[in-house]
Amino acid sequence: MKYLCLVYLEKDKLHAVPDSECMACGNGFRQGGVLVAAEALQPVDTATTVRVRNGKTYITDGPFAETKEQLAGFYLLDARDLNEAIQMATKIPPAREGSIEVRPVRELVP
């Protein structure tokens, strides 16, 4: 089985743990052969929500706000910039039913 471990933090605690410690943790998992993918994320301020309704793309600033929606999956994509990432997000089928939050990955600083 694969498990997705989601990390939650209050905004002012985003940097409470040093990046180096997180990298060491990731390396430990990698050496143990259990790591599939791990990334830190930019703050929620940088999020963009993409929805597709009747073939039309709707883009809004910020994370999804619909409280009835729950996290149902994820894609880690490599895009040139936000425009390309949004383009890709519109192709994810549940964009038609719910919403896709596009959040940039943050490079850890050793």
Place this chain on the structure above:
Amino acid sequence: MATDSIQQTIEAIYQSESRRVLATLIRVLGGFDAAEEALHDAFRAALEQWPRDGVPSNPRAWLVSAGRFKAIDAARRQKRFDALDDVGEKADVAVIDREAWADNESVEDDQLRLIFTCCHPALAPDAQVALTLREVCGLTTEEIARAFLTPAPTLAQRIVRAKGKIRDAGIPYEVPARADLPERLDAVLRVIYLVFNEGYAASSGQHVTRHDLSTEAIRLGRLLVELLPEPEAQGLLALMLLHDSRRAARSSPEGELVLLENQDRSLWNREQIAEGTRLVEEALPSGHAGPYAIQAAIAAVHAEAATAAATDWDEIVGLYGVLMGLTPSPVVELNRAVAIAMRDGPAAGLAIIDGILARGELRDYRLAHAARGELCRRLGRTAEARASFERALALTRQEPERRLLERRLAELSK
């Protein structure tokens, strides 16, 4: 004396060139904050060097290079500060000095890049407006805050956040591809029209600063048409010019609102009307005329009528019909109903308005009730007119509109 006049020249160049220089520096340096600092440094260098060496033949190019070199210097100092190590310097300079910077076509497009980046749909709508006024128009944060009646720290925060998102989320600094252009242009036009209406709608208090917003929006619209002569950009500029042409006539010296039919048409700005009408005539036959161009065409028909009675209402009804086809909405239907009332008599218009209200639409829209009140008054249905004006009054939040409705109600009692 000579120094004074050079200072004035620099001031004038700042007014005309600083936004263009900034737009290029953002591309060359790859970020808003670095570019703003470089712009500042470039003008400081100009203030030092131009009185001594004279004004360069191409001030914009001079300022871009000066800003770029200042930024490279700053990066070097930062590097030394960070690592106390000079070895990597040359490589760093190469990173900043992208070869594309001297490409002339790129330079021409920089202002468009800036406009499209500030109006990117991934930014919050109020941030798009603030960022456009700040970066493209060069308004200060305090000026924008005053015009939008928002506390300056809130507005500053909004701008900082938007710039942070552009940087961290990787919003590209580019003019959208042809395929994405219509949708992205819509967003730009929406921002410009919002700025215009913010200045135009407020006819009480904050006179001066708010008027500046309309002027700023027209300037932006003109810049956009110059850079990207799309029919809808022309249509929006025409619409703003034609509305703005009535500015002097739409309020009395006492600050009371004057309706279109009662305006002193000799106060209308003929130059703006001529420019607006010419733009409409260019945009309409293109086959790509959209809602802005059609609304501008309606305003142009009003503008060419010598009196309210002489208005070509048949033409206006037809144009509202076209607008209904492009962007169907009960508000457009309401406007069409008013035009039909002018063409075919109040009863015909009233029937349509009652139809809209019976469908449950526009019940909380003050102008629907104000229009209904007016048509009832013309038909001599005084009690109904009173009820509708009172409903409109209860829904109105703007002071001049409130006073206008109170006057209408008082006239009914005579």
